Amino acid sequence: MHREFWRRRGTVTVILLGLISVIVVFVFSLSRRLSSHTQLLTIGDHTQIARYYLESYTGDVISQLARQANDPGSDVYGLFRQAGTGDATIPSGAYHPNPLLADLKKELGIEHVGAPKIELRGQKALPYPGIVQMPDSLKGLEKRGFLSISCSIRFNKRPYTMAVRAPFLAVMRMTPVLREFVLFCDRIHLEQQRPFGNQDRINLTFTKGSEHPQEVPANYSAYKGQPWVLWFTDKGFSNKDKCGRVFLGADDKPIYLNLAGEKNFQGYMSDLWQVFPEWIKVNKTGDRFQLQPIFLDNAGKPISLRGIDVPLKFRNHMAKIGILGFCHEITDDAEDGIFSNSFRNLRDIMGPDPAFQALINDNPQALALASSLKLFGKNGEQNNPDNPYYGPAREVFGSVFGRFLMITFFEYPSAQGGGQPLPYNANANFQPPPFATFNNVSEVLFTPAEPGQKYGDYMSRVVSGGLDTGGPAVDTYLCVNPASKKSRHPFGFRDFAPADGVRLNGRFDAFGPAWFAIDPKKRAGDPALSTVQARILRTFPSQAAFTKAVGDGTTKFHVDGVVYVKGSLNLKDITTTDIRGGVVLVEKDITLGNISRGINFDQDPVALMGELPKKLDDMKQEELLTFVSLSGSPIRLAGDKHVGVQLISMNEKVGVPCDQVVWEAVKRPIFCGGIAVNTPNLSQRVREFGRAGIEPIFFYVPSMADPKPSVAVGVKSYLEGYRLAADEVKE
Amino acid sequence: MTGTMARRRKRGGMSMIEILVGLVIFSLAMIPLLSFGFTTTRGTHSVGKHMMAGQLAASLMDRLLAKPYDESLANAKALASKGWSDALSDSLLVSILDHASLAAKKSEIERDLRKSFRFFQTRVIVKNASGNDADRMFLLTVEVSWRVDDGSESSRQSIDLKAVKYREDQ
Numbered sequence: 001m002h003r004e005f006w007r008r009r010g011t012v013t014v015i016l017l018g019l020i021s022v023i024v025v026f027v028f029s030l031s032r033r034l035s036s037h038t039q040l041l042t043i044g045d046h047t048q049i050a051r052y053y054l055e056s057y058t059g060d061v062i063s064q065l066a067r068q069a070n071d072p073g074s075d076v077y078g079l080f081r082q083a084g085t086g087d088a089t090i091p092s093g094a095y096h097p098n099p100l101l102a103d104l105k106k107e108l109g110i111e112h113v114g115a116p117k118i119e120l121r122g123q124k125a126l127p128y129p130g131i132v133q134m135p136d137s138l139k140g141l142e143k144r145g146f147l148s149i150s151c152s153i154r155f156n157k158r159p160y161t162m163a164v165r166a167p168f169l170a171v172m173r174m175t176p177v178l179r180e181f182v183l184f185c186d187r188i189h190l191e192q193q194r195p196f197g198n199q200d201r202i203n204l205t206f207t208k209g210s211e212h213p214q215e216v217p218a219n220y221s222a223y224k225g226q227p228w229v230l231w232f233t234d235k236g237f238s239n240k241d242k243c244g245r246v247f248l249g250a251d252d253k254p255i256y257l258n259l260a261g262e263k264n265f266q267g268y269m270s271d272l273w274q275v276f277p278e279w280i281k282v283n284k285t286g287d288r289f290q291l292q293p294i295f296l297d298n299a300g301k302p303i304s305l306r307g308i309d310v311p312l313k314f315r316n317h318m319a320k321i322g323i324l325g326f327c328h329e330i331t332d333d334a335e336d337g338i339f340s341n342s343f344r345n346l347r348d349i350m351g352p353d354p355a356f357q358a359l360i361n362d363n364p365q366a367l368a369l370a371s372s373l374k375l376f377g378k379n380g381e382q383n384n385p386d387n388p389y390y391g392p393a394r395e396v397f398g399s400v401f402g403r404f405l406m407i408t409f410f411e412y413p414s415a416q417g418g419g420q421p422l423p424y425n426a427n428a429n430f431q432p433p434p435f436a437t438f439n440n441v442s443e444v445l446f447t448p449a450e451p452g453q454k455y456g457d458y459m460s461r462v463v464s465g466g467l468d469t470g471g472p473a474v475d476t477y478l479c480v481n482p483a484s485k486k487s488r489h490p491f492g493f494r495d496f497a498p499a500d501g502v503r504l505n506g507r508f509d510a511f512g513p514a515w516f517a518i519d520p521k522k523r524a525g526d527p528a529l530s531t532v533q534a535r536i537l538r539t540f541p542s543q544a545a546f547t548k549a550v551g552d553g554t555t556k557f558h559v560d561g562v563v564y565v566k567g568s569l570n571l572k573d574i575t576t577t578d579i580r581g582g583v584v585l586v587e588k589d590i591t592l593g594n595i596s597r598g599i600n601f602d603q604d605p606v607a608l609m610g611e612l613p614k615k616l617d618d619m620k621q622e623e624l625l626t627f628v629s630l631s632g633s634p635i636r637l638a639g640d641k642h643v644g645v646q647l648i649s650m651n652e653k654v655g656v657p658c659d660q661v662v663w664e665a666v667k668r669p670i671f672c673g674g675i676a677v678n679t680p681n682l683s684q685r686v687r688e689f690g691r692a693g694i695e696p697i698f699f700y701v702p703s704m705a706d707p708k709p710s711v712a713v714g715v716k717s718y719l720e721g722y723r724l725a726a727d728e729v730k731e
Numbered sequence: 732m733t734g735t736m737a738r739r740r741k742r743g744g745m746s747m748i749e750i751l752v753g754l755v756i757f758s759l760a761m762i763p764l765l766s767f768g769f770t771t772t773r774g775t776h777s778v779g780k781h782m783m784a785g786q787l788a789a790s791l792m793d794r795l796l797a798k799p800y801d802e803s804l805a806n807a808k809a810l811a812s813k814g815w816s817d818a819l820s821d822s823l824l825v826s827i828l829d830h831a832s833l834a835a836k837k838s839e840i841e842r843d844l845r846k847s848f849r850f851f852q853t854r855v856i857v858k859n860a861s862g863n864d865a866d867r868m869f870l871l872t873v874e875v876s877w878r879v880d881d882g883s884e885s886s887r888q889s890i891d892l893k894a895v896k897y898r899e900d901q
Contacts, residue, residue, distance in 0.1 A: 016756055023764050030771050038774075041781050048789055048892055055796070056895035063867070063897040100860045100870050100895055108893070548801065717899035 043158075050155045051724055053110055054162035057151045060101050061116050062166045062715055065147060068094060069168070069713035070560050070580060072622070080170055080713045084140050085123035090147075094118070113152035113159065120168075121148045127530040129514040132176060135501030141711055142535065144169045144527060146720065158726055165721040169525060171535040171562050173581045173710040174626055175676075177511050178648060180498045182230055182244025182394075182700035183373075184676035186509035186650070189253030191657045191679055195403075195466035196355075197362030201657065201683045203258040203403075205372045207269045207327045226689035226696060228682070229374040232392050233613040235702045240393035241499040244674065244700025246375050248398040251492060251507040256466045257480060259404045260370035261325015263338060265291065265306045266382050271370070272306050272325045273381035273389055274402055275463075279478050280321065282310050282449065282457050291385070294322035295409045296418030297341040305338070305407075310458070313447040317412045319458050320419060324405040328368040344421065349407050351423025355465025356405070372682045374695075376482065391482035397491040397508060401464035402480045408460050410446050414438040421460060422446065428456025499707040512676070513652040518630055524564055532585065532628075537561040537714030543569050546584075551576070553595075559584060559625060561712035569627075573639060581644075582712055583626040590629050590649075594639030597623075601641050601670065612643075613699065616672050619644055621703040621710040624673065632660060632678065640665035644701055645673040654678040663688040669696040674704060777879045781890070783847055784875040787818060788892045791853065792873045800898040807871055807896075810855035818851035818875070819844055850878040867898045 068074035075094045082088065092115035097105070105112070123145030128134055146165040153160050178184055191201040205227040236243030248255045259271035277289050292309070293302030305322030312318055324330050329337040330346055339346055346367075350356040359366050375396055381389040409419035414437035422432065432455065434443035448458065464477050479490040493504040504511065517531045524536035538561070540546040546565045551557045553574030559582030569586045573593040594601075599615060601608065624644045629635050632651025640663060649660035660677040662684075663669050669689060675698075689696045795803050810816075819841075858870040876889035 016753070016760075019757065020760055023760055027764065027767055030767060033771075038778070041778055041785075044782070045785060045890060048785060052792065052892050052894035056893075059895060059897045060868075098860065098864055098868065098895075099862075100858070100864065100868055104870060104893055104895065717897075 046156050046158065047160070047726065049108060050110075050153065050158075050160040050726075051162075053104065053108060053155070054151055054153060054160060054724065056101055056104065057097075057112075057116070057153070058149050058162055058164050058719075060098055061095050061118060061149050061151065062147065062164075062717070064095055064098070065090070065118070066713075066715035069715060079120060080168070081141070081711050083137070085125055085143055085145070087123070088120040090118040090120065092116070092118075108155065111154040113154055113161075116152075117148075117150040119148045120145055121165075122146050124527070126171070126527075126534060129530045131504060131506045131510050131514045133503040133505050134176075135503075137501055138709070141709065142171050147715060148721075161725050161727065163721065163723040163725075164719040166719060167716045168713055169535070169537050169561070169716075170711050170713045171537065173561065173583070173621060173712045174624060174646065174704060175515065175532070175583060175628075175648065176500075176502050176709070177496075177498075177504065177515075178676045179626075179646065179674065179704045179709075180241075180245050180496075181247055181676060182674050182698065183228075183375075183680075184247045184508075184674070185678065185680050186247065186249040186512060186676075187654055187678040188248050188680065188682075189250050189255060190655070191682055192255060195254075195256040196358040197366065200256075200366075201681075202255065202373065203326070203366075203369050203371050204683055205260075205370050205686055206368055207260045207262060207267075207325075207370050224690035224693070225372070225686035226692065226694065227370070227372045227374045228680070228685060228689065228698065229377060229695045230394070230698045230700070231377045231613075232394075233616050233699055233702060235617040236700055237392050239702075240395050241705045241707075242700075242702035243392055243394045244704070245496075245498075246394065246396045246398075246400075247508050248373075248396070248400045249507075250509045251398060254399040254401060254466070256401050256403045256464060257371035257373060257375075258326040258369060259402050260374075261323075261327040261330070261404070263327070263329040263336070265325070266379070266385050268378045268382055269370075270325055270379045270382075271374070271376075271402070272323055272404065273379055273385075274376060274391065274480065274482060275306075275323050275404055275478070276390070276482070277308055280308065280310075282319070282321075282453060283308055284310075284449070289323070292320075294320045294407065294419075295342070295344060295421075298343055299341065300418070301341075302418070303338060303342065310449065312410075312449050314412075314444075317410070317444065317447070319422070320409045320411050321458070322407050322409075324407060326367055326370045326404070330405070331367045332364055343417075346405075346407075349421040349423060349460050350405065350462070351425065351460065353424035353461050353465065355462035355467040356424070358467060359462065372686045375480065378695075394482070395491055395495075396480045397493070397496060399490045400480045401466075401490075402478050403462065403464045403466065406461055406463050408458050410435060412437070412444045414441065422455070422458055424459055424461045425455060428454045430455045430459075499705055500709055501707075512650040512678075516628065516630060516648075516650060532562060532583070535562040535583075536564045536585065537712070539564045539566070541566050543567065543571075547571070551578075553593075557625075559712075561714045579623050579625065579644070580712075581622055581624040581626075581710070583628060585628045585630055588629075588631055589633050590627050590635040592627065592635065592637055592639060592642070592645075594641045595625065595643055595645050596639075596641050597643045599641075599643060612670070612672070616643070616699055616701050619701050619703055621706050624701060624704060629660070632658075634659045634662045636662045636664055637669075638664050640667045640669045642670070643672045645671070646676070646704070647673070648676040650676060650678050657681045657683075659684060661685075666691045668692040668694050670699075671696070672699040673701055773880070777888075780877045780879070781888070784851065784877050784888075784890050787848070787851065787853070788873045788875040788890055791855075791875075792871065792892050792894060795855075795871060795873070796894060796896055800896065803871075803896055804857070804869060807855050807857045807869070810853075811857045815852045815854045815876070818848045818853050850881060852876045868895050870894075871896050 068076045069080050076090055079088050123143050125140040126142040146167045148165050150163040193199045205225050232243055260269050261272050262270045265272045277283050287308045289306045291304050294305045294307050295303050297303055307322035310319040328334050376391050408422040410422050411419035420435045432446050434445050493508050496504050518533050524539050550559050556578040557574050558580040560580050562583045564585045566587050568588040570591040574595045577598040626646040629649040632649050635647050635649050647661050657679040659681050795807055854874040856872040860868045872893045874891040876887050878886050880886040
């Protein structure tokens, strides 16, 4: 019985022990489960915290490198700009955590594992349109690639690594080809549909100040015009690569510029120094032009012109050749004119030259109208007319000819009236009848000095007239290229050889459409494109976003590359000196205030003209701004002082002269940089300049033509190849 | 003799006292078990809330970081000025969390959200950088708190996430 009792008691104990064991196991497993839940939750939280820290960390690396990429003093500046497209490692010293990140690191108890690994990888050279031929030295200068960044940390004893790629784009800060030009007008021929009369809208500046002197035709009564004068800095004067080129197109359309003259050819406005005696075919001795008597007036007083004496075959027979520029003094109604006291008449002297007839047919006052483009500044010979002066080195591209008048008198012993004019004759081999000597005592024949010479080589005519290209004097078509005085071929695209080695494979007028083509179906920065669209680093939805990013121009203005602004752009004065250059592509209209760069334009004009060219010579390409109106609509200049600026307004659909850069300010325009348009619409510009009563000043900035173009780098803020690992990422 | 033994065998089952003692012991054993089970259930519920809080914080943080710098800063400052606010009563927060792809089931989702995010509160803190970096970056903190025990305000826990937002156009 006692044993039975204990047997029954054991059953309960076993049952209880079993239940307790089950409970313990159950509790233990629940506890484990709950513990693992908590652990997983903790790991999840830590991973989130680590993720955001690593994003901040990599973001800091990208942010700092993006800023250093355009800082010439930084370690990485050169790496982004090195030749070729090979991979490169950015030194670890280029990055230091910003204080905000350092505080966060300390607060979270995070430890950095080594320095971030940063490399430039996947670099590919940007393509160019077929018309642009890049030299080997510049291939790969413009490129795209990515920053490969790997950052490792330790957080709560766990390693975390984030690897990301940030795309970057390296592009030139200025437009190739166009940056070589102080003035580029690829359809200015539309302003000279006919090189005479009212359809000539290039030669429309009177040379006597801003007002026509007297008895002006009705359509000129309110006319006050000033020419577009291109000046030179010291650095640019003698260096063709530093003084800014000019293109007047279209490439195959001749442009005739009336060279300004004055009774006193030493006047500031005279262009006659541009006519070189070497260009006069019969000037075998290479004499210089001098102010010398060419014919006599009614009183027997010699009338002196800029000219040379060319000996003829017989002793004491000579051709006295004088050149005349366009000015009021050669018109019929000039009371103090060159021919006013002479029985000689310019109409008689020029004879039936069709170019002369065409010039005076529509308007005799047209002889007083000179070109509105003074491509070589004011008369540089003015202060020293007796020394040879071949002018600045500026190259003028296009079929651009200087137009002037040449009058020739045949002088021989006892010549009647001091010499007989040799008028134009369509027959170059014309033999004029014998000339009578004084009192008709005898006769003499005009006989050229050498057997191969013709009457046409000597005769009076409009040189580069615009009508006689197939006539007797084709050899006297004189292109406007002072630096090429020994060559008479106009500079075409094959002659374009700037210092950076870029060449053109086609016409100048094909460059604009090829480079500025925007395909609305493609995105900005599309790598498949070869146009400027592929080079856009940033797109701004509005002017406000643009100024917010680059600065308002009072404290800074950092463009840094090629950017695109949707809509219109209206900028107030940019007065700061803290400017980082680039190309601003604008969808619609552009209005600019002054861009003065800290220069005091209110100072004494003489002092200003001493300071300004020096500043321009020292200005770097990194600082220069380009504004492009992609629609070709007018760029309106509300200010009249613009330093270090290139304005481009081009549209391939332009078929008539139109306003593409407009000066709205009434003060004296001072513009330093370059302008590229289809048509300047000179008749309007001349009137705008005329409002100031003094000629405008245009300078080229020499650094625009640097052999090595300035490059800006843009690092995109979005990330590619995002990888987060709770361990070291293996590349 | 045989009859006596057989009667005794019949009386060999557990007595009432034994059963009662067993039940008491069993009950005593079950109390911690049930308590633990209850705690576990509550803990699991809490884990779920914690995960929701983490997702809410991450979602808000991601939305703010994804915006352009100025917009992000403006939104963050607007949220920061409100201090703690109920997760679903703040229109700005809701607009930030709103997503077009959810529009079709919006009411259903909102009902679920109201149920799930009851007693959830959020807070955003903006810390500006100093010196030259002042206009280039700011530290963003997103904090989400929740009641572990729905009935007890004192049972609040919170999670916070921190990240630095950088200006894109520098």
